[in-house]
Amino acid sequence: MSDDSPSEPRTFARDALETVAIVAAVGAVLFAVSGVWPPMVAIESGSMQPTLERGDLVVVTAEGRYGGPAADDYGVVTANESEGYGRLGGPGDVVVYDAPSHPTPIIHRAVFWVEDGENWYDRANESYASGADSCAELLNCPAPHAGYVTRGDNNDYYDQAQGIASPVRPDWVRAKGQFHVPHLGALRLEAQKLF
Template sequence: MDEGDRPTDTDESAGRDERTDEESAAASEGSDDGSSDESVDRFSDESTDRLPEESDDPLSDESDDQPPDESDDRLPDESAGPTSVGEGDVPSDSEVDAQPRDEPGSLGQGDAAAGQRSASRAGGESGIESGEPTADESLVHRFRHDREGALMWIREMLSSVAVVLLVGLLLFGVSGVWPPMVAVESGSMEPNMQVGDLVFVTEPGRLAPDAAENGVGVVTHEVGQEVDYRTFGSYGSVMIYTPPGRTGAPIIHRAMFHVTEGENWYDRADAEYHNAVDCGSLANCPAPHDGYITLGDNNGAYDQASGLSPPVRAEWVNGVARLRVPYLGYIRLIATGQVELNEAIAGAVGSGLPATGPGSASTALTA
């Protein structure tokens, strides 16, 4: 390159002055052109002025072409600040209207699918909650609310059994013996106890009266006359006992008096209830051991005189009768075959059962 072709210092100063004037004029036009356009022009002019000074090779031409393109892509975004916005950066009303909007209440495809799944789950749960009852639920409902049919009869029967068991448990808590009730199955205690009576029993010694001077809570007929203690229509206590070797139901008879071992009790006995002429002809006399002489109210002989039982030891006593409930014992007697249904009906209406002979035992079937 000739020296004449090279730019002088004067020319470079003139060029810079011209660029300064041009930049000032561009700035005076206002912010309408935008900071991005100003940056592009300034960078292009400076690139054009500097690159020829460095070299005249083909790289100068590339510099003249490429930097303006790169500045057009990057600098407008980087140099744009919040203080100035060009008219080209603000979308027009037509562009805003052209942009897709979500209408109120509308859902996207993903939201719509999720909503459908939630609705289906909610529908399934509500179907389970408010749908038809299951077979088990229906059966339980019918069992509890049916007014007729087999389920009603089963419910009533189970309710009755439950009531009886509950009452039995309560009575057991009071009596202290199980079972707490016995059913009278013979007439030896008539008229004070009838066949079919259900008798409430307490264990020996429980609820004993003051007149009972023994551990079993029994007041004898002899003592009852002295202190005016009466139960079941006569003096003294009625007790339930089981002598050794007895295979039948326990015996429920009245305690008449107490004897000691070796005692000659012939003189204390009422001649109405034995046929003996002396102790030698009276069974169990003298007394083989301590015990009670007993008698059924409807019998003509002592249990010991008839040979039904030796004098009743205290340990043979199962309990003491306290209360009777008429007719309720027939349920137990019919169930065990002790009484036929027609006999139970006849006894309930008052025609009575065949009379028992002298010396018979009024037995108590444990309920």
């Protein structure tokens, strides 16, 4: 037996460093392409069914990347302005946003933009206005500030009409969804339970 063979600890260390280097390289490429970290999110609820199911993994990008033909100044295409453009099974963009009133990020479709003080009841679909008959009966109407009115594809209400969030300010938007991989996010959700 020759003494030139690497020892087990050195081999393990080399293999571990190679693995870390590969993971770091993949992460760097994903970040370069997406412009956000993390570049994927796991769906935690059924609010976007049937488009996105609980446990699906959504690949996301910075809101200004890969916009559609009617993207606004912030790189988001709303469903009402989509002109045939759509992502994730519906018109317009699906955005990931942080609402100050909500403990976790929300991933819902941007439906339309409202200006500060706007009576947006007249532009809202009555089906999603939570039974309101006027702006005075609708939460967040008139709009307390400019932002997006959003809705989960499976929800029969706007997020703003239920008080989930006020109109989503552009600086609350963390990313927008590009495509999804069914069931792959379930691994991440299970891992979250362990930690």
